Amino acid sequence: MKTETPSLADVLKALAAIQADLARMGERLAAVEAVQSRPMPVPAESAAPAAKPADPLTQETILAIGAAIAAYLGKKAHIRQIQLLGSVAWAQQGRVTIQASHALNTARSQP
Template sequence: MTDSPTNAELLQTVQALVKRVEALENELKRLKDIQAHDIPEDVMLAITAAVAAFLGKKARIRQIHYRTDAAWAQQGRAAIQGHVTTHSLRREQV
């Protein structure tokens, strides 16, 4: 006796997989659309003003990219993990 699936079960499995692939393709398209949006002019002006205030002069901004990951959290972890304090045993002075 074999446990091979019937044609109806195979068709149902294929249809479920097609739906999953379509959902993943839609999600990928949505994420690409988010990344492709231009940065609004007011945001660009705010970034330019912040850079000018930091540098003390007007600077030309060449590129600005949206970050979709937790860049601040990653940078904070890197700063904390990079700040190593070495503990040494006190040596008796002779």
């Protein structure tokens, strides 16, 4: 296989193209750095909305939760506190369960 040696004109042309690309990248970098160097505005209020007070649980709801716990555990349990958890905790636990169910094959046979 015969390879062609580029001429000096081809090399200079490629070098000029590389220098032009480098200049454009330098301009883009300067623009990005200028945007990042500006201080971010601080909002007057916190980003999270104020949490509304939780509705009080009715006696019927507390009894239903206690019955569900007793059915699950098989014995009566003393309820000390009932707290509503957001969906983030449920989603995280779901991801943990899914990832734990994947069997990782650590003993692989090497050819």
